[in-house]
Amino acid sequence: MSTMNLESPTKADAVGTNRWYLSSAPIVRALLHLCIPMAAAMVVGAIYNVINAGFVGSLHDTSLLAAITFGMPLLSLVMAVGGMFGVGGGALVSRLLGAAEHEPAQADSIKSVSSFAVWGSVIVGAVVGGAGLLLLHPLVSVLGADAAAAPATSAYVSVMLAFVPVLAAAFCLEQLVRAEGAARQVMIGLIASVVANLVFDVLFVLVLHWGVAGVALSVGLSNLVIVAYFATWLMRHSEHMSLAPRWFTLSPTVVKPVLGVGVGTLLQSAFLILTSLVLNNLAAAYGDGPLAAMGIAVRIAQVPEFLVMGITIGVLPLLAYAYGKGDRSRLDSAMRASAIAVGGIVLIFSTSVFFFREQIFSSFVSDGSLLSIGVAILAAQLVAMIANGFAGLLTSLFQATGRAAAATVMSVTQGVLFIPVVLLGNLWFGLPGIIWALTVSEGAVLVVGVVFWLASRRTIDRGLAEGSPERAELALSQAEA
Numbered sequence: 001m002s003t004m005n006l007e008s009p010t011k012a013d014a015v016g017t018n019r020w021y022l023s024s025a026p027i028v029r030a031l032l033h034l035c036i037p038m039a040a041a042m043v044v045g046a047i048y049n050v051i052n053a054g055f056v057g058s059l060h061d062t063s064l065l066a067a068i069t070f071g072m073p074l075l076s077l078v079m080a081v082g083g084m085f086g087v088g089g090g091a092l093v094s095r096l097l098g099a100a101e102h103e104p105a106q107a108d109s110i111k112s113v114s115s116f117a118v119w120g121s122v123i124v125g126a127v128v129g130g131a132g133l134l135l136l137h138p139l140v141s142v143l144g145a146d147a148a149a150a151p152a153t154s155a156y157v158s159v160m161l162a163f164v165p166v167l168a169a170a171f172c173l174e175q176l177v178r179a180e181g182a183a184r185q186v187m188i189g190l191i192a193s194v195v196a197n198l199v200f201d202v203l204f205v206l207v208l209h210w211g212v213a214g215v216a217l218s219v220g221l222s223n224l225v226i227v228a229y230f231a232t233w234l235m236r237h238s239e240h241m242s243l244a245p246r247w248f249t250l251s252p253t254v255v256k257p258v259l260g261v262g263v264g265t266l267l268q269s270a271f272l273i274l275t276s277l278v279l280n281n282l283a284a285a286y287g288d289g290p291l292a293a294m295g296i297a298v299r300i301a302q303v304p305e306f307l308v309m310g311i312t313i314g315v316l317p318l319l320a321y322a323y324g325k326g327d328r329s330r331l332d333s334a335m336r337a338s339a340i341a342v343g344g345i346v347l348i349f350s351t352s353v354f355f356f357r358e359q360i361f362s363s364f365v366s367d368g369s370l371l372s373i374g375v376a377i378l379a380a381q382l383v384a385m386i387a388n389g390f391a392g393l394l395t396s397l398f399q400a401t402g403r404a405a406a407a408t409v410m411s412v413t414q415g416v417l418f419i420p421v422v423l424l425g426n427l428w429f430g431l432p433g434i435i436w437a438l439t440v441s442e443g444a445v446l447v448v449g450v451v452f453w454l455a456s457r458r459t460i461d462r463g464l465a466e467g468s469p470e471r472a473e474l475a476l477s478q479a480e481a
Contacts (some may be wrong), residue, residue: 018181022094022321023101027333030318031311031341037187038178039310044190067152070143073273074132074157075219078164080269082171087316088262089117089172091399092254093241094317097180098324100240104174109254110240114176116254117248121172122165129164132157143277144401156212163220168312170223173230180238181315183232185252189229197222231241245288260404264411271415278419279434285430290373297377298463304349305385311341312392328464337398342389350382365400378433380439387442394449401460413448447471 012066021033056064092113100107132139138159145153160167178186197218204214234241249255303418315338322331353360359374391410398407418441425440 020095022097022181022318023325027330027337029333031315031337034178034181034183034318035310035314037183037310038314040187040374041190042306042309043389044187044194058206058214063243064152064212066149067156068215070140070145070149071151071156071160071216074139074160075141075167076269078125078128078160078167078277079171080266081124081164082168083175084262084266085117085121085124085168085258086172086175086262087265087399088173088260089113091261091316091320092257093176093179093398094320095324095402096446097240098327108219110450111242111244111247112249112251112254113258114234114238114241114407115243115245116249117172117176117258117451118169118243119245119248120258121168125165125168128168129161132161132164133324136161145157152212156210156216159216159220163223166220166223166227170226170230173227173234174242176370177230178314179320180241180383181235181317181321182376185230185233189226189233192224192229193226196225215464218376228243248358257402257404260398261402261407264399264404264408266408266410267408268328268415271412271418275415275418275422278422279438282422282426282434286434290377290431294377297374297381300353300378301381301385304345307345308342308389309384309392311338312389312396313391316396316400319397323401323460323464327370328461331464335393339390339459342393342437346382346386346389350386353378353382373431373435377435380436386440387439387446391442391446391449394446394453398456401456403452403456403459406456410445410449410452414445417444 011034021030025033048449056068093110094115096106096110136154140150140153140157143153143157156278177189200218200221201215202219204210208214210217231243234243260371315334318334319331322328322334358371391414395407395410397403398410418437421441422434422437425437427433431438
């Protein structure tokens with residue numbers, strides 16, 4: 001009881017409060033603290049996209065809306081660059097924070113990890129943005145823009161490319177702030193960025209009439225707001241992180257664990273873009289109806305999906321901290337509580353939607369011919385969400401414990417499997433084969449994850465008992481220095 005009182009969340013210091021949630025808070029309270037803001041951030045991201053599309057839609061020019069659609073894969077890829085450094089860096093930071101409870105010297109390495117993650121994302125982002133600007137016209141063609149949409153798409157993409165370092169740094173910093181358990185601060189920063197995006201949209205689109213270039217500029221500047229907020233918060237409140245370039249290092253003890261976990265995030269985003277393009281092209285062959293029904297089903301399924309992702313992503317710092325600390329009981333409790341929460345959300349929502357599926361879907365569309373297709377797509381989406389939720393939880397466990405190979409395989413398996421599954425499904429079963437392809441591939445990913453989990457249990461147990469490989473390598477490098 002004395003330890004709990006010393007680290008009580010009634011302390012005024014934000015760092016002590018956030019650390020308490022990672023270290024010793026009751027699991028349910030810790031999950032609520034970490035996961036609810038994460039789910040809210042997912043909703044904010046959806047609002048973010050709606051705001052931009054709404055302002056462009058007010059201009060009543062379909063080529064401008066098309067430009068934003070064509071530019072979305074590029075935006076996703078840019079965010080993945082930030083995720084490569086942020087997810088890997090954040091997981092390592094949380095592990096080292098946990099390790100520092102027993103070995104305070106481990107905390108010194110966090111400065112190098114955070115500096116490498118942030119400046120690495122900026123440098124790689126600058127390279128990607130510069131290359132994209134040099135190859136702008138071929139890039140616009142690859143994105144699918146036709147002659148009518150090419151000018152607007154070029155304007156939108158060129159401004160976005162100029163802000164790639166900012167976008168990548170913003171996403172990276174978000175993960176680093178979450179690594180300290182400051183989920184509420186992440187939510188505040190993201191909400192502030194949406195407000196800034198709204199203000200900039202009004203100025204650039206409605207007042208200055210800059211069209212899609214103004215929309216892209218709004219996105220870039222609102223992400224600059226995120227960078228400023230998160231960087232300021234870390235400098236003022238983080239006890240161990242540093243963004244100073246002097247701490248930047250290319251030491252294998254930092255680069256290997258950060259990129260080992262982060263590359264999986266990059267590959268996952270790349271495959272998601274590819275699978276989305278393949279799915280849309282195959283579904284388009286059956287007319288606009290199935291595409292419209294698919295879009296509606298995805299929007300309905302987003303509600304529980306945001307909650308599930310909030311848990312699977314939000315719990316990662318807690319898992320990493322417990323692993324770094326060597327706290328087997330807390331790691332197991334966090335996994336068990338997260339699995340129960342994921343299962344509960346999926347069960348409640350799926351049961352409700354199953355019994356009222358026709359009423360729910362008919363509220364979005366009045367065309368009776370789309371109802372049966374939409375209900376089938378929604379059922380497939382819900383079943384896929386069950387598998388995806390538990391697979392995402394296992395992926396977070398692998399990332400948290402530094403199991404880079406397992407995390408990478410889990411991240412890319414869905415993309416690797418989906419393409420042959422959807423092609424064969426379309427060939428053998430037609431539209432139903434396309435509808436259920438995602439469900440089949442997500443189920444296969446979950447099976448792969450369970451196999452990896454069973455194979456990794458001894459290694460994870462050994463890491464809990466002896467200390468993670470990163471801790472041992474970092475301690476050795478410090479001793480040599």
